[in-house]
Amino acid sequence: MFGRSLAGRGGAGRNPERVLPRGGETGCDTGGMDPSSPVPLAEANPFPDAIDPRLRRQLTFLIEADRLKTVLRQSPLAAADRRENDAEHSWHLALMALVLAEHADEEIDVGHVIALVVVHDLVEIYAGDTPLYDVAMAADQQERETAAAQMLFALLPADQAAAVRALWDEFEAEKTPDARFAKAVDRLEPLLLNWMARGGTWRTPGVTADESRARKAVIANASVSLWRAGKELIDESERRGWSRPGRPAAPPSGRPPR
Amino acid sequence: MFGRSLAGRGGAGRNPERVLPRGGETGCDTGGMDPSSPVPLAEANPFPDAIDPRLRRQLTFLIEADRLKTVLRQSPLAAADRRENDAEHSWHLALMALVLAEHADEEIDVGHVIALVVVHDLVEIYAGDTPLYDVAMAADQQERETAAAQMLFALLPADQAAAVRALWDEFEAEKTPDARFAKAVDRLEPLLLNWMARGGTWRTPGVTADESRARKAVIANASVSLWRAGKELIDESERRGWSRPGRPAAPPSGRPPR
Numbered sequence: 001m002f003g004r005s006l007a008g009r010g011g012a013g014r015n016p017e018r019v020l021p022r023g024g025e026t027g028c029d030t031g032g033m034d035p036s037s038p039v040p041l042a043e044a045n046p047f048p049d050a051i052d053p054r055l056r057r058q059l060t061f062l063i064e065a066d067r068l069k070t071v072l073r074q075s076p077l078a079a080a081d082r083r084e085n086d087a088e089h090s091w092h093l094a095l096m097a098l099v100l101a102e103h104a105d106e107e108i109d110v111g112h113v114i115a116l117v118v119v120h121d122l123v124e125i126y127a128g129d130t131p132l133y134d135v136a137m138a139a140d141q142q143e144r145e146t147a148a149a150q151m152l153f154a155l156l157p158a159d160q161a162a163a164v165r166a167l168w169d170e171f172e173a174e175k176t177p178d179a180r181f182a183k184a185v186d187r188l189e190p191l192l193l194n195w196m197a198r199g200g201t202w203r204t205p206g207v208t209a210d211e212s213r214a215r216k217a218v219i220a221n222a223s224v225s226l227w228r229a230g231k232e233l234i235d236e237s238e239r240r241g242w243s244r245p246g247r248p249a250a251p252p253s254g255r256p257p258r
Numbered sequence: 259m260f261g262r263s264l265a266g267r268g269g270a271g272r273n274p275e276r277v278l279p280r281g282g283e284t285g286c287d288t289g290g291m292d293p294s295s296p297v298p299l300a301e302a303n304p305f306p307d308a309i310d311p312r313l314r315r316q317l318t319f320l321i322e323a324d325r326l327k328t329v330l331r332q333s334p335l336a337a338a339d340r341r342e343n344d345a346e347h348s349w350h351l352a353l354m355a356l357v358l359a360e361h362a363d364e365e366i367d368v369g370h371v372i373a374l375v376v377v378h379d380l381v382e383i384y385a386g387d388t389p390l391y392d393v394a395m396a397a398d399q400q401e402r403e404t405a406a407a408q409m410l411f412a413l414l415p416a417d418q419a420a421a422v423r424a425l426w427d428e429f430e431a432e433k434t435p436d437a438r439f440a441k442a443v444d445r446l447e448p449l450l451l452n453w454m455a456r457g458g459t460w461r462t463p464g465v466t467a468d469e470s471r472a473r474k475a476v477i478a479n480a481s482v483s484l485w486r487a488g489k490e491l492i493d494e495s496e497r498r499g500w501s502r503p504g505r506p507a508a509p510p511s512g513r514p515p516r
Contacts (some may be wrong), residue, residue: 008495009397041336041337041454042454044454045453045454045456046263047453047491048490049488050490050494051486051490052483053493055361055483055487058357059356059450059487061357062350062353062354062357062358062450063336063450063454065350065353066335066336066337066350066451066454067337068346068349069335069337069342069346069350070337070338070340072325077324077327077328078299078321078324079324079325079327079328080327080328084327085346087345087350088326088327088343088345088346088349090349091326091346091348091349091352091376092320092323092324092327092345094328094349094352095320095323095376095377096320096373097378098373098376098422099316099318099319099320099414099418099422100320103313109369110369111367111368111370111372111373112369114352114369114372114373114376115356115368115372116368118349118352118353118356118372119353119356127265129381156357160432162359162445164356164357172364174405179502186443192317192320192321194272195303195305196299196300196302196303196321196324198303198491202401225310225313226313228309229305229309229313232306232308232309233306233309236306236308255338
């Protein structure tokens with residue numbers, strides 16, 4: 001079971017209520033795999049029977065999690081000419097939570113916020129990344145991701161499957177201060193990368209600065225000061241011509257930005 | 259400043275003693291850059307003056323941290339045919355800490371362990387990755403990494419630079435239960451990846467199963483059960499011929515595994 005938020009002894013032990021579930025299909029070039037019959041990676045080279053069965057399940061899950069490193073997002077890295085993957089994105093959010101915690105408008109538990117961001121994209125291993133502005137993919141996102149969660153978390157011992165699911169549900173529901181802050185950094189990070197790319201995914205057909213402001217405004221639910229900065233980056237990018245002003249055009253085809 | 263471990267309100271507020279510092283040179287194909295005069299990535303596109311100066315420093319640091327996604331380790335991914343980078347490695351350790359915390363022999367604070375692993379490799383942005391078995395690179399590792407820490411953390415406001423430095427020092431010193439557990443998962447993760455690769459970096463010239471057992475035995479400082487499993491994987495790999503038995507040969511040239 002998971003201590004404060006998660007496993008282990010020593011956790012301060014809080015149990016925020018669990019809320020929203022969600023729901024199966026497949027990926028695309030965002031990296032999701034067909035979840036109809038996923039064969040865990042570890043089955044290609046099973047862990048020896050000499051290892052305790054519970055630990056073996058945990059290790060099998062942890063190897064399956066390696067797939068998150070192959071799920072590509074739309075965001076361009078600042079440090080290299082390639083797109084970001086979900087694992088390195090999740091790490092970046094954890095670091096942002098550490099460094100930006102003082103901007104939270106409500107009291108937060110930084111360790112728990114980090115736990116939320118570490119698990120928040122795991123379901124994309126089977127469900128693929130759903131870009132923020134992609135209306136078509138959003139339609140069945142909940143269904144796809146809930147199915148993915150059921151398959152992926154079931155690799156763990158049941159108590160831990162429930163604990164990881166609870167973390168994911170808490171993040172998605174945005175009903176706790178920790179979840180709101182985790183969501184805020186999840187929205188802020190690609191905004192910073194777009195700024196560094198002088199447009200990045202904001203240049204994708206169909207996306208406008210108005211739409212960015214609307215989609216990113218949830219940052220304000222956790223931090224007025226971070227939203228002030230985020231909005232400044234969107235406004236200034238619009239002034240510099242790095243994004244399209246005005247209202248969104250017809251629904252974009254293909255799979256645009258976040 | 260950093261709450262329990264790090265920033266923000268709400269942290270339980272503990273302040274483990276800071277210990278070991280460390281020390282300046284450059285990278286190689288492990289991804290380190292020449293740290294003699296690093297120009298922060300954010301200078302290519304500075305954040306607008308309208309953003310509060312303290313927050314601007316934090317964002318500049320967070321963009322510089324993007325470089326960790328380009329620092330390559332020796333370990334092969336289980337999910338793809340490429341080497342792992344430091345950012346996705348750090349994320350994987352965070353997830354391992356969540357899932358494996360119950361195996362800690364001492365009381366640990368999982369949120370703090372995760373904070374340690376999130377920052378533990380940051381200095382490699384300027385210092386490069388130093389593979390576990392690389393005697394030549396290890397000689398000046400401390401000097402290189404201390405210089406890198408001074409430059410990198412100085413991008414932050416002074417109070418936060420000290421806080422991040424303290425986390426890194428705690429990890430390196432291995433004197434707290436949290437640091438010992440963080441170090442244990444740092445040693446266990448590449449071992450799991452080598453198992454999945456049926457050898458992986460264990461096949462590098464000059465590395466033997468004896469040496470692996472010796473280098474990985476620090477896992478036992480945090481968890482007898484995780485070390486039992488880790489040793490079983492090394493032993494079984496040796497039996498299957500995926501690693502070289504016996505004592506280490508002459509010091510390897512080049513840059514072997516971890």
